Amino acid sequence: MNGPGTESPQRDDTGLERLLFFSDAVFAIAITLLVLDIKVPEPAAAGSAAALGRALWELIPKFFAFVVSFGAIGYCWFMHHTMFRYVRRCDDGLIGTNLLLLLVVAFLPFPVALFGSFRHQAPAVIFYACSLAATGLFQSRMWWYATRGRRLVDPGLDRHTVRLLHLQMLAVPAVLAVSIPLNFVNPTWSVLCWILVVPALRIVTRRMRRQAAAATAEN
Amino acid sequence: MNGPGTESPQRDDTGLERLLFFSDAVFAIAITLLVLDIKVPEPAAAGSAAALGRALWELIPKFFAFVVSFGAIGYCWFMHHTMFRYVRRCDDGLIGTNLLLLLVVAFLPFPVALFGSFRHQAPAVIFYACSLAATGLFQSRMWWYATRGRRLVDPGLDRHTVRLLHLQMLAVPAVLAVSIPLNFVNPTWSVLCWILVVPALRIVTRRMRRQAAAATAEN
Amino acid sequence: MNGPGTESPQRDDTGLERLLFFSDAVFAIAITLLVLDIKVPEPAAAGSAAALGRALWELIPKFFAFVVSFGAIGYCWFMHHTMFRYVRRCDDGLIGTNLLLLLVVAFLPFPVALFGSFRHQAPAVIFYACSLAATGLFQSRMWWYATRGRRLVDPGLDRHTVRLLHLQMLAVPAVLAVSIPLNFVNPTWSVLCWILVVPALRIVTRRMRRQAAAATAEN
Amino acid sequence: MNGPGTESPQRDDTGLERLLFFSDAVFAIAITLLVLDIKVPEPAAAGSAAALGRALWELIPKFFAFVVSFGAIGYCWFMHHTMFRYVRRCDDGLIGTNLLLLLVVAFLPFPVALFGSFRHQAPAVIFYACSLAATGLFQSRMWWYATRGRRLVDPGLDRHTVRLLHLQMLAVPAVLAVSIPLNFVNPTWSVLCWILVVPALRIVTRRMRRQAAAATAEN
Numbered sequence: 001m002n003g004p005g006t007e008s009p010q011r012d013d014t015g016l017e018r019l020l021f022f023s024d025a026v027f028a029i030a031i032t033l034l035v036l037d038i039k040v041p042e043p044a045a046a047g048s049a050a051a052l053g054r055a056l057w058e059l060i061p062k063f064f065a066f067v068v069s070f071g072a073i074g075y076c077w078f079m080h081h082t083m084f085r086y087v088r089r090c091d092d093g094l095i096g097t098n099l100l101l102l103l104v105v106a107f108l109p110f111p112v113a114l115f116g117s118f119r120h121q122a123p124a125v126i127f128y129a130c131s132l133a134a135t136g137l138f139q140s141r142m143w144w145y146a147t148r149g150r151r152l153v154d155p156g157l158d159r160h161t162v163r164l165l166h167l168q169m170l171a172v173p174a175v176l177a178v179s180i181p182l183n184f185v186n187p188t189w190s191v192l193c194w195i196l197v198v199p200a201l202r203i204v205t206r207r208m209r210r211q212a213a214a215a216t217a218e219n
Numbered sequence: 220m221n222g223p224g225t226e227s228p229q230r231d232d233t234g235l236e237r238l239l240f241f242s243d244a245v246f247a248i249a250i251t252l253l254v255l256d257i258k259v260p261e262p263a264a265a266g267s268a269a270a271l272g273r274a275l276w277e278l279i280p281k282f283f284a285f286v287v288s289f290g291a292i293g294y295c296w297f298m299h300h301t302m303f304r305y306v307r308r309c310d311d312g313l314i315g316t317n318l319l320l321l322l323v324v325a326f327l328p329f330p331v332a333l334f335g336s337f338r339h340q341a342p343a344v345i346f347y348a349c350s351l352a353a354t355g356l357f358q359s360r361m362w363w364y365a366t367r368g369r370r371l372v373d374p375g376l377d378r379h380t381v382r383l384l385h386l387q388m389l390a391v392p393a394v395l396a397v398s399i400p401l402n403f404v405n406p407t408w409s410v411l412c413w414i415l416v417v418p419a420l421r422i423v424t425r426r427m428r429r430q431a432a433a434a435t436a437e438n
Numbered sequence: 439m440n441g442p443g444t445e446s447p448q449r450d451d452t453g454l455e456r457l458l459f460f461s462d463a464v465f466a467i468a469i470t471l472l473v474l475d476i477k478v479p480e481p482a483a484a485g486s487a488a489a490l491g492r493a494l495w496e497l498i499p500k501f502f503a504f505v506v507s508f509g510a511i512g513y514c515w516f517m518h519h520t521m522f523r524y525v526r527r528c529d530d531g532l533i534g535t536n537l538l539l540l541l542v543v544a545f546l547p548f549p550v551a552l553f554g555s556f557r558h559q560a561p562a563v564i565f566y567a568c569s570l571a572a573t574g575l576f577q578s579r580m581w582w583y584a585t586r587g588r589r590l591v592d593p594g595l596d597r598h599t600v601r602l603l604h605l606q607m608l609a610v611p612a613v614l615a616v617s618i619p620l621n622f623v624n625p626t627w628s629v630l631c632w633i634l635v636v637p638a639l640r641i642v643t644r645r646m647r648r649q650a651a652a653a654t655a656e657n
Numbered sequence: 658m659n660g661p662g663t664e665s666p667q668r669d670d671t672g673l674e675r676l677l678f679f680s681d682a683v684f685a686i687a688i689t690l691l692v693l694d695i696k697v698p699e700p701a702a703a704g705s706a707a708a709l710g711r712a713l714w715e716l717i718p719k720f721f722a723f724v725v726s727f728g729a730i731g732y733c734w735f736m737h738h739t740m741f742r743y744v745r746r747c748d749d750g751l752i753g754t755n756l757l758l759l760l761v762v763a764f765l766p767f768p769v770a771l772f773g774s775f776r777h778q779a780p781a782v783i784f785y786a787c788s789l790a791a792t793g794l795f796q797s798r799m800w801w802y803a804t805r806g807r808r809l810v811d812p813g814l815d816r817h818t819v820r821l822l823h824l825q826m827l828a829v830p831a832v833l834a835v836s837i838p839l840n841f842v843n844p845t846w847s848v849l850c851w852i853l854v855v856p857a858l859r860i861v862t863r864r865m866r867r868q869a870a871a872a873t874a875e876n
Contacts (some may be wrong), residue, residue: 005547018462018519020237020240022515024244024469025463027241028248029466031245032249032325033323034326035476043336043337052342052343074318074322077241087279099516102469106508110473116476121493127494149588248682251686251687253763254791255766257767261768268779268780274770275780286760289760289763293756459678459681471693537735540688544691546692552697556709561709561713578792597861598850
């Protein structure tokens, strides 16, 4: 009765806990490795206090890349956290799609370092934007897998929440998709365009709260 | 009924557990990356036993920076641990303020490396002091967020404890704020001034125990 | 009665949880360190957008090594996860065999980096293949230890599941063992041969489901 | 009533869990960072298959240092795991002594790298031996703190177990203390002397089982 035959595609609570645990650790390591890309100035180039101050000043784009990337990975973790509030069960397919998402997350320190070094060059900006977009796409794919037929989530989960989580996950890729062609015109505009993510997310969140409240009121 | 409409700003126990988990992992990685800044001497500069001994001797300031920084991150983790003894619930705002705190914690290996390389130069010492101060400020901000109107903590939490945790969180930034102007006079004095943190914390802790005991006696 | 005399070789639930926790963290770190091997192109070699694009293009073998290695460690974690669905108890021997497995996992970033740098040279390919094979062998050893006499697993666990988990753990080493002599003939064929892992695993999984279903039907 | 006044020095179960969690993460990161010290051979020095094979052969001392250090950190984690089977409560002092232990553990990658680079030189061997010895001493200090007056452990814990855990924790430092003066005579002998740790631990473990069994029989 305890054989895997019947329960093979379904895993128990400990399985779900370990999945979250492993994912959290990968997110935490990827987000902490970002700082390794900010190198201390060379002693030769920072002989005096003024020279060291200048050297720190020149690192500001690196700090900017660190904050943006920390925000991107942090947002991805936050959406993972939000998604798993609704997930109740875990099967091999969910573990597989989760590993695909973690593949992209664990890869992010490379595009971040690339963007930090070549932020004025189209290939680096595009590569970075595509990598961030991939996290949203894989996350949306995972949410789609979990909610299809309400297989792995609470059966009572309303369709507004399902749809709005997709929107929240895809808002970042969508803005990035706009920014990529813009990059050929002007790389700086492309970066500024990312600031559109903030109001886009606010609109989506507000709409989410309103629709879900209406759905609750109807019941 | 299980939709997110009603419970949207409140997250459940698993949510709080994952928040702590993710935070602990970021603290642990940041505290362990500190050692990467201590480089093994070059083979050329350590040909004989005496030369290797001298090379190790010259690393003592690096060891000092490692211990101070380990203490600072460890203390920050300890206060995070203390704070979450009282936190009962978790909402999106708490996750956000926690991510801001982790942003500073994950950034710390850079100022630590900077301080290790340029400990006699004002910009490096100031940069390091500001980074450590920021951890205290963000932590106090988070505690303020959690306790405002007793939203996320135990409703019976007395105001002495609330205030004294703020003091414990801000004691480090306060001493650092004194040390920063001192740094322009003499960087060595500035570093020595940090040793004031130890008695400052002892006074705060003693006062905390006394007031809380008095509050308990009154009830 | 609470002395360790009677329960010495058996550890409680918390012990098992910490074992999984520690293992998950080692897997997560090893899988995230892989990206540190992909270095950003030198500024000198990437002056123009075209040059940067070419430099990224030349990194494709590194990306390939990253994906293969991520898959290998991820698969190893997945089998660890599968194995511990059946493990109920934990003793010192299990902790020991688990530490041996983690030794190999923590070592993997080195053969991965070696393979990324010298993928056309027999010693690097063989070293990498042996390292991956070792993970399967140690995992199978651990599963053998846990299931011998059903000591640490559910006593009702059927022998089909035991045998098929061994097959799943050893499928990767088996294909790699074929690829190693092939490597002396042609390193590229050897790499292509690894793609055989995918159908090999599919056959094993299908057989596993069928046999376990038959076993369940018999009872 | 929920104020910290009465319960201030005692922390609850979640506190103990987070302490273990944080410690496990630090152990896991320290043990995984060891591999970063093994560098891939330079492309120039590994032009042919034979040259690459020779370069790998020359890395054997590095592999040896990796395995020894993995064993040392793994043993330290194992003793931490063993100790916390008996710990039931957690106070600020235990967190403090635990942070001191983690300070040494997080520092270990440096002496490991030093030993890997200069294994024939007395200062490197001594520095490495002292660092490993420190883990045992701090661990024993922690166990002493937890068991003094049975404050934080199960009150029924028998004194044989208390004493034998001390012996197990100190066996490694004791053998290392012998190896350090030996090092001035001959560094190679000193390293070989570490192999004495294995029978020393076996004797201690056997004695532990026998005495604890006798204590159980008496009751």
